[in-house]
Amino acid sequence: MTDSFIPDTEQLAYKIADEAAESALECNCNVVAVAHGRVRTAWLNLALASAEAQEAMQRDARYLELRGKLERHPVNSNLVQLKAITVRE
Numbered sequence: 538m539t540d541s542f543i544p545d546t547e548q549l550a551y552k553i554a555d556e557a558a559e560s561a562l563e564c565n566c567n568v569v570a571v572a573h574g575r576v577r578t579a580w581l582n583l584a585l586a587s588a589e590a591q592e593a594m595q596r597d598a599r600y601l602e603l604r605g606k607l608e609r610h611p612v613n614s615n616l617v618q619l620k621a622i623t624v625r626e
Contacts (some may be wrong), residue, residue, distance in 0.1 A: 555606060558597035559619055565590040571616065580616035 567585040601607035610616035
């Protein structure tokens, strides 16, 4: 194993973890629309996930938040949005 293998592995591990957390939130949380004047914005509602999924959804949201890939609603912390991901070639 060479030293150059490790950064590639770490980068791939983060990518897999990010995608898994994003997918879990998208599959387990209901989408709600929040109105700001005439504009309605879609948010994922962590509180509406099934009881069995609640702990995992909070964990996945916290992980993505720490990675800078999730934004919480300014008033209701159970409402979250995934940030757009920039893909580097």
